[in-house]
Amino acid sequence: MRRRTTPAAAPDGPVTTGAVELRGVAHAYGDRQVLRGLDLTLTEAKIGVIGANGSGKSTFARLLNGLALPTAGEVLVDGLSTATQLRAVRRRVGFVFQDPDAQIVHPTVAEDVEFGLQNLGVAAGERAERVTEVLGRYGLAGHRDHPAHLLSGGQKQLLAIAGVLVMRPARVVFDEPTTLLDLANKRRVARVIAELDQHVVVVTHDLELLAGFDRVLVFDGGTVVADAPPDDAVAAYLDLMSGR
């Protein structure tokens, strides 16, 4: 299954307006309730999401672009409901998966990045320009005709990010973007995220990644137990985990 989302081409580049709102949101997989009682208005440019394994972070991330739909309540992205306006939501919110192999499906680096633009109906000339620009920005220009599957783990993660950003979504959700990376590549991806113009939500176990973020949500048992600037949120998380 193709897992890349397809945000719309924005002729003047990404624009983030409004908010992501969760109103009375819960999510269950079958009988299993994994998120509950979420009432949040997300307006900050850089939001982190931390918490124990299984606390519901990835499910929360997937709610933000309609990869998962709430089983109660509603999620609104800039006023668009993920339940009833899914296509428009997907165009606004790019999603970068933890495992870049889940996102890379085309043989060469350039073809892989171009794929989403073809899907959007972007003309060939503009596709070529945008692919060249994004590959340059992420240090992949020298690899454009190389087989994507032969890239290193860090390069693959950058390619997956490039493949989402080339479509110029207004917002980007990252699900554990540095988990598979060495220190140098973790720092590179952290820098990429720090420099993005788009509003981002980043699920991570990498607490260093949160430096400079505006707001961090701490999940436990399917709900938000702390919601604060990074230092306070990390302290609350460490406190929570110290008893386990």
Ligand SMILES: Nc1ncnc2c1ncn2[C@@H]1O[C@H](COP(=O)(O)OP(=O)(O)OP(=O)(O)O)[C@@H](O)[C@H]1O
């Ligand atoms: N597709 C699914 N079907 C059934 N249960 C699921 C599914 N996806 C996740 N779960 C369950 O939902 C709960 C929350 O999972 P989720 O992946 O959202 O947590 P997480 O906080 O991201 O965990 P981790 O830090 O380990 O990635 C877990 O108990 C998990 O087993």
